[in-house]
Amino acid sequence: MSMVLNTSEAPAWRTRARQLAAPEFVTPAILLAPSILLLVVVVAYPMIQGLFFSFTDGSLMKAGKWVGIDNYTKLLSSPAFYHSLRFSAVFAVCNIVGCYLLGLGLALLLQKDMPGRGVFRVLLLLPWIVPSLVSIVSWRWMIADEGALFNQIIKLFGGSPIYFLSDSTWAVIVVILIKIWRSFPFMMLSLLAALQSIDRSLYEAAAIDGATRWQSFWNVTLPQIKNISIVLCLLMTIWTVNDFDTPWLLAQGGPANATENLVVLAYRFTFARNDVGMGSATSFITLFVLMTLVFFLLRWQRRS
Template sequence: MENSKTKRKVDLLPIYYLLPSLLLIVLINFYPFLSGLFYSLSDGSLVKQGSFVGLANYVRLFGMPDFGHSLVFSAIFAFFSVIGSYVIGLGLAVLLNKDFPGRGFFRVALLVPWIVPSIVSIISWRWMLGAQEGLVNTFLVWLGLEPVLFLANEKWAIFTVCLIKIWRSFPFMMVSCLAGLQSIDSALYESAAIDGAGRWKSFVYITLPQLKSISIVCWILMTIWSFNDFDTIWLLTQGGPANATENLIILAYKYTFTKNDVGTGSAMAIIALIILMMLATLFLKNQNKEQDV
């Protein structure tokens, strides 16, 4: 009897250690989620709780033109941010994986866009691009070209916010890919060289497959961060001009805090969560299938 009691106490010990952390996770993650879910099912405002309306807010979303536009822009913004940052990050990682003078300096210098606080970097970009008298337009005029309205023209604004997001994100991809490259066995490249494979074939048939697992994780994380990006777009354009760069998160913010419609804003946030969970599940399922083959 004594042994069984002692065993039972030992089995419960890890739970006691984990309990404070589990409670903290519940408070930080699950409580806000459940609150948002409840608000999305009601017609309340910031000052009034409102009454339960079921799925009425969700049904109303699909008849709103600004919701459809923000959903499309969110997808475009995330797609180009992920592709652009991955291509640049992988290319730089391949270069930095080689031995050359000053490699340590470049490894640190290329992390600057990721390290600098977002408000500092984005305000600096806005100062350079945001007006005809900005640094970039001043240089264009000096070259005899017409100034470009980077943040006032709809097409240029979309291009600009995507470009700056890529600039801010490529260091994460670079560091992740560099870590993956350093874990690849050099014997694979030596065997490929003996078989007559050149650099390009070695890259396609060895490097890319070996980086696939870490690449999928990076794509998932970057898709989530880009889809939910608030500060980059808000500090640059606030969703303008003419709502051209308004993603789903900014639209939800405007409905919640500007239009005082907490139910609709929360419903938009829940829709964004569902979309991202579906994408992450598809990525991970595909990865698991290929690992099982």
């Protein structure tokens, strides 16, 4: 009886080994190997090296010595860090809400049959297609000073010029609005694709039940695009928190650091103050904040 059990159980691991050695497993492994190696070289190694730098007091010219968690301690006790964290949160929330509302509204509009719909779709994608350097520098040219285009228009109607990039409140508003202008096309295009995938019979059933347009939107449209909306908001959060172009090219994080987010703070530490350790620590705290946010949002999505 014992021999029978052994002969029946012994081949199990051999069978598994033969399966892993089969061509249908070996061929994908060989094909994926270059991509995995490239990811290790381009992503994993720099990340590990950056993590090591965050525990040193090095600069751009020298490696520095090991200081443990001193960089993280100094950063978490710095008012500049909390200011950047607060602006990053406001920046992300305003951009997500603005992009979602604008993108969903335009997606609902473009879903309807109307003349020139294809032309409008192309034109509305332009802010997303144009390179960030070109679009942001163009906006800066239009609002930079008293002689800029927007102030000339304001003067034409008898108003006083507004110094958009010299006033902290206006600078924050302008940075947020331009970020929404640059980001909403992606949200619009993704939501338009989600809307077009909804089964039309659901709307027909709602109409038969006497539902109004608002009730159909609230009880049919929103639940059907819920999952894609969560994913889009996650992506938009990551992209907004990591956005360096908009606050830096518009106002260099100013005035008075009003538009300095965590990425700009990391840049200042590394290249302006020549402190690679603090810059790396800022980057990894940003990574930790984003990973925590993504973890809880995905967990909530899975439960719901």
